[in-house]
Amino acid sequence: MTESTRRDWTPARWLRIVLPAVVLIVWLLAASFGGPTFGKLSSVSKNDQAAFLPASAESTKVNEWQQKFTDSNAIPAIVVLASDATIPKSDLATFAQLGTKLGAVDGVQAPEGSAKTSVAGPIPSEDGKAVEFIVPVADSNNVKSVIAELRTVVADNTGADVRGYVTGPAGLTADLVNAFGGIDGILLLVAVGAVFVILLLVYRSIVLPFLVLFTSIFALTAAILVVYAFASWGWIALSGQSQGILSILVIGAATDYALLLVARYREALAHVESKWAALGRAWKAALEPIVASGVTVIIALLCLLFSDLNSNKSLGPIAAIGIVFSLFSALTLLPMLLVLFGRVAFWPFRPKYAPDDAHPHAHVSQERVAGLEGISGLWRRVGTVVARRPRVTWVVALVLLLACGAGVLQLKANGVSQTDVVLSHSDAAEGQKVLARHFDAGSGSPVVIISDSDKADATLAAVKKTDGITTATLYTGSGRPASTSPAMSPPAPQPVQKSGRVLINATLASEADSQQAEDVVRELRRTLPAVDSGVLVGGVTAIALDTNVTAQSDLIKIIPIVLVVILLILMLLLRSILAPVLLIGSVVISYAAALGVSALVFNHLFHFPGADAAVPLFGFVFLVALGVDYNIFLMTRVREESLGLGTRPGILRGLGVTGSVITSAGVVLAATFAALAVIPILFLVQIAFIVAFGVLLDTVVVRSLLVPAVSYDIGRAIWWPSKLSRAGEVPSRADVGLSGE
Missing domain, CATH: 3.30.70.1320 (Multidrug efflux transporter AcrB pore domain like)
Incomplete structure (x- = not known):
């Protein structure tokens, strides 16, 4: 079917008035309630590490017992x-x-x-x-x-x-x-400002960046309203890091979806005169990749529900809510804004309507490379390289990614001391150093041990003999930890007993959040069961240790789940087995490369003391889900073009017409995640770098070179086992009348 014979949808006059009005009113109502809620999120946000541990964790059980003793x-x-x-x-x-x-x-x-x-x-x-x-x-x-x-x-x-x-x-x-504290204002301001500048450079339009940003911000206000309600009702546990990631993810994702729809709309405006008809074409063409992309990210995020760490488990639905509203906003609010402004949205470079026969690439092309008809500039040069030397191109790209990935062996993601979490000046961190110089560094943050009352003396003696413990006392009801000062050690009354258990406070010689302190807790958990088989070891140090162990366990468990889920979605979308397997492989290699470079930067440029144990998992979920996004944008267009042109010309055509759009989307998403670095929290700064660098790497190397070159080298077999893998190649674009940007 040619552009001239395609039937376009133009709604009745009353619907052209009512539909935009209804959609705008609904979103304005959502913004009017969600906007004021933004500043209230911190009131339902918790940053207590203990609250995020699973009920099965030993330190969680100790916390429950401790409350019975101290009330x-x-x-x-x-x-x-x-x-x-x-x-x-x-x-x-x-x-x-x-x-x-x-x-x-x-x-x-x-x-x-x-x-x-x-x-x-x-x-x-x-x-x-x-x-x-x-x-x-x-x-x-x-x-x-x-x-x-x-x-x-x-x-x-x-x-x-x-x-x-x-x-x-x-x-x-x-x-x-x-x-x-900056999450409520500074983060959003920096992210929105960065996106606005990028959109100005991409579109060279004054109006369109505002329309896209309105789409993103309205999506964020609606998401915040729902997240606030769920957190208030106790359905989800909101933390500062989840709050920051929600804002960044919504702005980045909504802008990405908006860019894809806007590209299709601008393309359609060049072929049809009616802005409603152009919107219909654009919406229909963009619907499948946008929905597929959004659903992929949502399901990947919901895989975090399998996490044993409550902070990870809560982030899944929080971020998924954000993506849901990003989808709704891009597919409802933005179309109405575009159709209201029409070609004026692109001012001063408004797309001009030209009949289909006015497009030079609608005729038989004399171009030497089939599929690149009408493509010029950078993406024509990239397409030419892919077409002439596909194997060399993908081998070089693969070697580069593998070389970057070698640095992953230097990643130190075993957790960091709490004094290293805040990157800005911290009075408490300075105080910990002073405390360690003059006192037992672990004073005030004792190891808490729950033991059977019949074995209390034996357990206490075993605790005192443990290297790294300076003092240990039975809890007597005073509510005060044991002191090293004789003046603070009056004759103690009988220890408090609860359900046949006693509580022991043990003071650490090293700082409670140090690696040495964690080693002491491990030693206590190894040796004390020989004295009391039901003993429990908890406290501040044990909480940090259990958090790191659980996070590392989550990484091993969730990665395979996410990969399988995304693979199945891609198979359904592309009607193929081989192409999805290659796409999954490409984003995994890209993730490893991003993590490898990040490890080198963290260790040798920023000199970070290490990384939170959850950093690799969060980086994986975001990079794999978002990296697949760009491959979805590319491969759905490639498949569409291949149906008429044949696979190899279709690959070049899809690469050419989506190149600037996907690259712009990658730059926008990288910029929004980079904005997380304005919050002086080690975890967020590291996630900001990993995701921002990883997205750029995926956009520039994986989607632009590796995937197209591998697909071109394989040819139509890339669609195996669908019928498209057995279809003959179509040498000329004139036979199908398809057009690109």
């Missing part, structure tokens, strides 16, 4: 006061007054019984140059404000010769929340 969810903050000179013992009375003021801060746990304060301290260091207080923060929902007030009290009550820090689990959590 409190208080998080310890440690106040450290240090001086270059020895602190006179006479000053301890003054510091005791500071302890009372710290205990009076709103949000600090109230004292029990007749105690004047719940704050433990002042506890002097052995070198006499520091004192510490252990402050239980009971208001876990407002840790940021409580820690800020504690820091104010410390600053107001210390002299110039004494440096004060608020650290410990509560202090580190507060600094983490502070670092996430």
Whole structure:
């Protein structure tokens, strides 16, 4: 069927008025409710690492027992006061007054019984140059404000010769929340600004970038409204990292889908005069690849539901919700905006209508390379290279990717210390260093051990003998960890028992979030069962250890699931087995290459201490799902062209007409993910680089060279076992009357 004989849909006059009005009103309503909700997401966001562990984790079980003993969810903050000179013992009375003021801060746990304060301290260091207080923060929902007030009290009550820090689990959590503060505004502003500049350069239009951005932002507001509701109802657990990824993913995906539809619309405007008819053609042509792409990403993200780590499990539906609204927005809101503006949307370079017989590539072409008729510039040169030397092209591209992938052996994704998570200045991180110099570095963040009461003494003795443990005490109901100071060690009452169990607090010699501390926890879990078969080892260090172990287990489990699911989707879409297998292989190689280069950059350029254990999994899900997106955009067009031209000319034609569109989409997505780097969180910065670099690598090398060259080299067998694999090649485009951009 030629362009001139194709039947175009033009709706009735009343429908041309009602349809845009209804669609715009619906999206405006969604934005009016979702927009104000954006600033409220942080109120339902949790960044407590313990909340993301599965119920089966040993540290989760210890947390449950610990609440039975203490009947409190208080998080310890440690106040450290240090001086270059020895602190006179006479000053301890003054510091005791500071302890009372710290205990009076709103949000600090109230004292029990007749105690004047719940704050433990002042506890002097052995070198006499520091004192510490252990402050239980009971208001876990407002840790940021409580820690800020504690820091104010410390600053107001210390002299110039004494440096004060608020650290410990509560202090580190507060600094983490502070670092996430830019997600509500800075991140979105940077991402939108980057996309706007790129769209201006791509379209050289003033109007169109606004239409595309409106599509993305409206999709984000609708997604935020649903995510906020689900988080408020307790259906999903929202974290700062999920919140940031949601914003970036929606803007990037919605813009990508919009670019594909806009390209088809501009193409159609050159062949039909009616903007409604052009929209009909564009929408019909773009529907399959956009829906297939969106569904692929959604299903890949939902595979995270198989994760045992609740933070990963929650990200799946959160991100999937974002993609759903990106799809809806690109297929409903954007078409109505395009048809309202028509050719004016492309001003000042508006596409001009020309009859089909006015297009030079509608006639028999004298071009030497079949399939590149009407293609000019860069993509003609790329297509020519693919056509003349397909095997050399894909072998060189493959060798380059494999060389990049060799660096993956240097990736250190075993987790990092909590003091390294925040890349900006952190008072708590500085305080941890001071604490480690003057005290047992693990004080305030003890290892928590639950043991049978009949075996309490034997378990306690075994804990004390363990290398890396400085002190260990049975919990007696005071609510205070064991102290190394004799002044803080009065005769202890009988240990508290709950259901035949006792609780032991053990102080670590090393920092609670260090690798050395994790090794101590592993040793306790290895040796203590010989004393008490039902013993449980938990605490801050155990939580970090269990999180890393679970994340690494998720990586092994989820990767095969995602690959199988995407492979099946591609088989249904392309009606082929061989092509999807090659596409999956290409994106896996691309992922390994991106991870390899990232490892080298992290280690030798940025000098990062390591990477979160979840980084490889998140990078895989995003890169594989989004990398397949571009291959879907390419191969659906190639298949469409191959039906009329034959496979090899169809490959060149599909590459030529989608080249600028897919490249633009890749640049936009890379820019949006790169915007994550403005949030000074190690995990987000690393994900930003991996995905941004990986998307560019996939767009420039995999989709532009590797996939087309391999497909061209194989020929029509690429469509095996469908009928297209047995169809004869069509030498000329004139016989089918198809057109491109």
